[in-house]
Amino acid sequence: MDHHNKNNILALFYQETTGQNQQKFMQHIQQCESCQEYLDTLKKTESLLNEWTDEIPLTDSFDAIMQNISPIAIRPKQLPPDFSFRPIIHIAFALAFIVISIYLAQTKISLLPFWQSLKDWWLVQAFGGFGIVIILFFCIGTFITLALTPILFLKTRQFNNAISY
Numbered sequence: 001m002d003h004h005n006k007n008n009i010l011a012l013f014y015q016e017t018t019g020q021n022q023q024k025f026m027q028h029i030q031q032c033e034s035c036q037e038y039l040d041t042l043k044k045t046e047s048l049l050n051e052w053t054d055e056i057p058l059t060d061s062f063d064a065i066m067q068n069i070s071p072i073a074i075r076p077k078q079l080p081p082d083f084s085f086r087p088i089i090h091i092a093f094a095l096a097f098i099v100i101s102i103y104l105a106q107t108k109i110s111l112l113p114f115w116q117s118l119k120d121w122w123l124v125q126a127f128g129g130f131g132i133v134i135i136l137f138f139c140i141g142t143f144i145t146l147a148l149t150p151i152l153f154l155k156t157r158q159f160n161n162a163i164s165y
């Protein structure tokens with residue numbers, strides 16, 4: 001069973017998922033034996049814990065427990081997400097789109113009347129028409145990215161929480 005499914009079952013079991021995600025994953029569990037087994041184990045563990053009756057602790061038991069705990073307790077980590085090619089394909093498409101846009105923008109800009117006067121400017125001389133448009137795109141892109149950062153951050157968190165099979 002992959003890591004995603006384990007995390008999803010845990011979320012389902014502790015009722016941390018809602019709506020569409022939950023329904024989708026319930027459908028998956030119905031067809032997947034390893035997920036069913038894992039869910040079964042969780043249920044058994046919980047019923048075992050429920051049967052556990054409270055004991056009245058001895059007066060010095062807290063000190064005794066603390067003495068037995070090692071100073072560096074190992075905390076279980078959240079399992080890493082599985083590798084996906086999808087973001088790479090998105091980036092490749094985005095890059096192709098940007099390059100084509102820059103090329104089209106450059107051909108349009110070079111037709112504008114002010115381009116004639118810009119052509120003699122030292123920056124244009126140094127970088128060429130294509131270079132100048134690329135620099136322009138970078139400046140605009142930086143501003144857009146800064147403006148979108150809070151949204152992108154939220155999207156990334158949603159993406160990480162989304163269920164994939």
Ligand SMILES: [Zn+2]
Pocket residue numbers: 001005028029032033034035
């Ligand atoms: Zn499964």
